[in-house]
Amino acid sequence: MSADAIKLLKERVFDKSRWMQMPRDVVIGHDVLTQIPAVCDDLKLGKTALIISGKSTMKLAGNRVREILSGNHTVTPFFAEEISLPVIKAAEAAAANADFLIGVGGGRVIDTAKIVSYNLDRPFLSIPTAASHDGIASARASVSLESGHSSLEAQPPIAIIADTAIIAQAPHRLLAAGCADVISNYTAILDWELAHRVKGEEVSEYAIALSKMTAEILVKNAGLIKPHQEQSAWIVTKALVSSGVAMSIAGSSRPASGGEHKFSHALDRLAPGKALHGESCGIGTIISMYLHGGDWRGIRASLKSIGAPVTPAEVGIDDAIAVEALLMAKDIRPERFTIFDMGLTRESAEKLVQMLYRE
Numbered sequence: 001m002s003a004d005a006i007k008l009l010k011e012r013v014f015d016k017s018r019w020m021q022m023p024r025d026v027v028i029g030h031d032v033l034t035q036i037p038a039v040c041d042d043l044k045l046g047k048t049a050l051i052i053s054g055k056s057t058m059k060l061a062g063n064r065v066r067e068i069l070s071g072n073h074t075v076t077p078f079f080a081e082e083i084s085l086p087v088i089k090a091a092e093a094a095a096a097n098a099d100f101l102i103g104v105g106g107g108r109v110i111d112t113a114k115i116v117s118y119n120l121d122r123p124f125l126s127i128p129t130a131a132s133h134d135g136i137a138s139a140r141a142s143v144s145l146e147s148g149h150s151s152l153e154a155q156p157p158i159a160i161i162a163d164t165a166i167i168a169q170a171p172h173r174l175l176a177a178g179c180a181d182v183i184s185n186y187t188a189i190l191d192w193e194l195a196h197r198v199k200g201e202e203v204s205e206y207a208i209a210l211s212k213m214t215a216e217i218l219v220k221n222a223g224l225i226k227p228h229q230e231q232s233a234w235i236v237t238k239a240l241v242s243s244g245v246a247m248s249i250a251g252s253s254r255p256a257s258g259g260e261h262k263f264s265h266a267l268d269r270l271a272p273g274k275a276l277h278g279e280s281c282g283i284g285t286i287i288s289m290y291l292h293g294g295d296w297r298g299i300r301a302s303l304k305s306i307g308a309p310v311t312p313a314e315v316g317i318d319d320a321i322a323v324e325a326l327l328m329a330k331d332i333r334p335e336r337f338t339i340f341d342m343g344l345t346r347e348s349a350e351k352l353v354q355m356l357y358r359e
Ligand SMILES: [Zn+2]
Pocket: 133, 134, 181, 256, 257, 261, 277, 278, 281
C-alpha cells in the first residue's frame, strides 16, 4: 500500500482531533499578587499590558497589580463597568498596543478580558477578586446581547493568579454562588450522559470524572466553607479552576453546564438582575436532580449549609416565574439536550416548584 493509501485508511479508521486549551500557570494562595512579575516572565508575555477592571475592583486589587508591575512594565488601566459589545470594542481599541491583557475583578471583568483577548489574539491573565463562578478559568464567556444572554467561545486565561486574601474579603454571597456553580456539575454530567444515551452525543469520560470529583470534593468540604476565611476561598477557587479544566478537556462547557444552566439563563431573561449566576444554577440543580431521580435532598442540604439560596423566593423571584423558566429552559441553546427536553409539562413544573422549593 502506498503511503497515501495508508494515510487515507488511517483517517477513515480514526479521525478524531480536538484542541484542549488550558491555563499554563495557576497560582492560588495568600498574597500571590506579588508573583505576577514572575508569572509574566515565565510566560514571556512582553512589557506592555492593559488592565481591565471595574471601579471598585481597581481599588481593591487593580491598582496594586499596576504598582507591582510598574517596575518593568508599561501598564494602562481600562474600566469596564458592564459587559456589552460597545465596552468590548472600546477595550479592544485601548489594547491596540498591549502585548497582553489582565482581567482584575469579578465575572463581568474577566469575561470582557477573555473576549478581547480572543478577538485580538493576545494572552490574558485572570486575576479574580471573587470566586463566584467557573468563568475565572474557562474558555467560555457570557455577554448579554439584545436577544438575551449569550455564551461566546473565547479562550481560557494563559494564567490564573487568585489571591485568597482578596477573595476572602468579597461578600460571602459571591463565594456561595461559586460553590453552587460547582455543585451544579452533578446535574450537568447527568444531562450529558442522558444526551449520550438518547441522542448519541459523544462524551468525555475524563472530563466527566474530573467534573464530578470536583463537585464531590466541594460537597465533602461543605462544612469548611465559611464567610471571609482564606481556607474557604482556597477550596472554592481550586474547585472552580478544576471545573474550568474539565471544560477544557471536553472542549465545551458540557461537563459543567446542563439544564440547570439553561434554567439559570431563562431566569436571567425573565427576572434580570435578581440571582447571581451560580445561585440560579444551584436552584435549578435541585429540580434537575429530582427529575433525574437522584439525591436532590442531598444537593439542597449542601447548598443550604454553604449559604447558597435553595428557593426562588430567597433571591426575590416568584414561583410563577420559576415555572416559566423551567418551561423555557429547553428553548435556550436547544442543541444542548438535557432532562428538560424529556417532556416536562406545565402541571408538573408547577407541582415541582411547590414541592421542591417548600421549606
Ligand atoms: Zn456556570
